[in-house]
Amino acid sequence: MKIPLEIQNLAGAVRPTLLFSLRIPQLRGASRSIRALIDTGSPFSFISDADAKLMQIPQDLLQPITRTFIAGNNMVLCELDKAMQLRMFDENKKIQEIPFQLLVALNDGKVKTQSISILGADFLEKNKLALYYDPAGRIGYLEKV
Numbered sequence: 001m002k003i004p005l006e007i008q009n010l011a012g013a014v015r016p017t018l019l020f021s022l023r024i025p026q027l028r029g030a031s032r033s034i035r036a037l038i039d040t041g042s043p044f045s046f047i048s049d050a051d052a053k054l055m056q057i058p059q060d061l062l063q064p065i066t067r068t069f070i071a072g073n074n075m076v077l078c079e080l081d082k083a084m085q086l087r088m089f090d091e092n093k094k095i096q097e098i099p100f101q102l103l104v105a106l107n108d109g110k111v112k113t114q115s116i117s118i119l120g121a122d123f124l125e126k127n128k129l130a131l132y133y134d135p136a137g138r139i140g141y142l143e144k145v
Helices: 049-054 121-126
Strands: 002-004 006-010 013-023 031-039 062-070 073-080 085-089 095-099 103-107 117-120 129-134 139-144
Touching (some): 049 103, 062 103
Parallel strands (some): 031 117
Antiparallel strands (some): 002 139, 129 139
16 A cells, blocks of 8 residues: 655645644644645654644643654644544545644744744654655655555
8 A cells, every 4th residue: 555645845844744634533623734744754643733733623622641842843742532533535536544643833932934834753653654755756655565
């Protein structure tokens, strides 16, 4: 199974991104398309503060677990104790559904740059996905290994 990626200019560089639908069944109406950067250097996968607000995730359901520095911003990574499902199309246009618990990154109120949702090394490892990325050819995909 291969999941095609879009190669986009983000923050001054060409980077692989994935458009997926995030669904949280226990939160009525919490379903939204999210574009995430595939970042093998990130140990965490998370949705940005902006995406969490668009999904109307109540902040009182979020449990802070750690502070970190992301893209010039002090962020608090939080857990949401609700099942999450990521849905995306594979190369045959079939919907692939991947259960995965994303964190939510909340800013400290002093945002310097716009944050983006990230699928990191934990997402790739847990789901046994390999990243193929050719920035010159503007080709990228995730493949089940």
